Amino acid sequence: MSHIPEGELALYAAEPESIAEGRRREIEAHLAMCPECQEAHDFFVIRDDEADEALGEDDTWEPMIGSATYAALMDYGARVAEEDREAEILLKEYLENPIRLAWDALTAKRRYRTGGVVRKLNAAAHAIHKSKPQIALTLADAAVSVAEVLPDDLYPSFAVYQLRGAAWKERAKAQLLLGQFPHAAESLDRAERAYRKTPHNGLGLAIIALLRAGVLYAQLRFDEAMAIAEHAELGFSHAGDEKRRMDAIFLRASIMFEAGNPNGALPVFRRLIEHGENTQNAHWIALGSYAAGNCEVDRGNLAEASLLFHRAIVIFRERGPKCERLLTEWGIARVVFQGGKLAEAIRRMRDIAAELEAGGMVTYAAYVGLDICEGLLALDRHKEIVVLAQHMFAVFTNAGMLTGALAAIAYLKEAAAAKRLTKAGIEHVRVFLRRVELQPSLQFVPPRPPSS
Secondary structure (H helix, E strand, O other), rough: OOOOOOOHHHHHOHHHHHHHHHHHHHHHHHHHHHHEEEEEHHHHHHHHHHHHHHHHOHHHOOOOOOOHHHHHHHOOOOOOHHHHHHHHHHHHHHHHHHOOOOOHHHOHHHOOOHHHHHHHHHHHHHHHHOOOHHHHHHHHHHHHHHHOOOOOOHHHHOOOHHHHHHHHHHHHHHHOEEEEEEEOOOOOOHHHHHHHHOOOOHHHHHHHHHHHHHHHHHHHOOHHHHHHHHHHHHHHHOOOOHHHHHHHHHHHHHHHHOOOOOOHHHHHHHHHHHHHHHOOOHHHHHHHHHHHHHHHHHHOOOOHHHHHHHHHHHHHHHHOHHOOOHHHHHHHHHHHHHHHOOHHHHHHHHHHHHHHOOOOOOOOHHHHHHHHHHHHHHHHHHHHHHOOOOHHHHHHOOOOOOOHHHHHHHHHHHHHHOOOOHHHHHHHHHHHHHHHHOOOOOOOOOOOOOOO
C-alpha cells in the first residue's frame, strides 16, 4: 500500500479545506486504515498545536488591538516559514549523512540557532524513531542542543518552550525504543518542565504522560504505569484528541495483560474493537482483535481466540504493518499448538520466525523459537532443539545481542544435547530474555536442576 506524500499530509493537517474534496476524502479513508500515515499526520497536527496554538488565542494577543493583532500573527507566520525554508537548506547535508557528520558543531554556528532548525530536526527524528531509533536519537540530541541555546523570548507567548519540550520528547521516544529507560525518564522530565512554562499545554502534557507510562510499562512497573496511563487518557479526553485517547486505553489494557490479568484486559480490548467498528477504523479492529485473541489464549478459549486472530490477520495481510501481521500469525500458531497439533504448529512457527529474522526482529524471533523448542521437547526431538539453538545463537551473535542473552541460548543447546531440558527450563529462558531487554547488564543463571 502506497503512502501519502509528507508534504500533502502537512497541508491536510494545516489547511484541509485547501485540498480538493475528492482528494480530501481519499486522504481521510487512507488515514483510517494506515497507522504509519496517521502517525505522520498526527505529528503535523501536534506541531501546530504545540508551537503555534497559543499564538492564535485572543488572550495571547490582548495587548494588540485591531489590525495590529492580525499583522503580528502574519509576521510570526512569515518568520516561521522563512526559518523553515532556511533550515531545509542548512540541514540538507546533515540529514543525508546523519551518522558521519559532527552534530555537536551545530550550536557553535550562529546561523543554525533557529527555531526552524529545531523543527526540522524534530520532524526528522519523529519520522524514523521506530525504524532507526539510534539515528533518531542523534537527531533529537542535536535538536535539544539547539533548542536549549535559543533565547527564551525568541517567540511570543514563550513558544520557544514548546520547541524545547518537543525536542526532549523526541529524545525520550528514541531512548525508549533503545531500552534506555532511565535516560528516557530524564528526557520526559525535561520535556514536561518545558511544556509547563507555556499556556494551553494540556495536550503536550498528556503526550508526555503517555510516553512516561510506556517507559514504566517497559520496566514492568505496572501499577505506576497504569496510574499515569489513566492520567494521559483523561488529558486526551479534555483535549478532544480521540485517537490518542484510544492509544492510552490500549496501553492500559496491555499493562493489565502483561501483569497477568487477561480477564481484566479483555473487555478493554473489546472496547477498542467496538470503537474501530463505529469509526470504520480497520487499524483498531485489527489491533484490538489481535490483543483480545492473546487474552483468550491465556483464558483457554481457543475457539474464540482463533476467530479474533483470523479477523485481525485479514486486515494485517491486506494493509500491514508487517510486524503486527507476523505476531498475529504467531497467535494463530499458538492456538494450533494449544489444540494439540504440535507438528503443524511447529511448521507454522518456523516460517514465522524466519520472516521475523529477515525483518531484523530477532527478539520476537527468539520468543517464537522458544515456543518451537517447547513443541519439539513435547515430541522428544532433542536433536532438533540443539540445531535450533545453534541457529538462534548465530542470529543473536550477528545482531550484536547482549552476552546474557547469548548465554541463555547456549544453555538451551547444552541442556537439550544432554537431554536435561525441561518445559520449566524453557520458561526460565523466556523470562530471562524479557528481563535482559530491560536490564542489559543482567547475567544469565541457569535454572536449578529438578530434585530427584
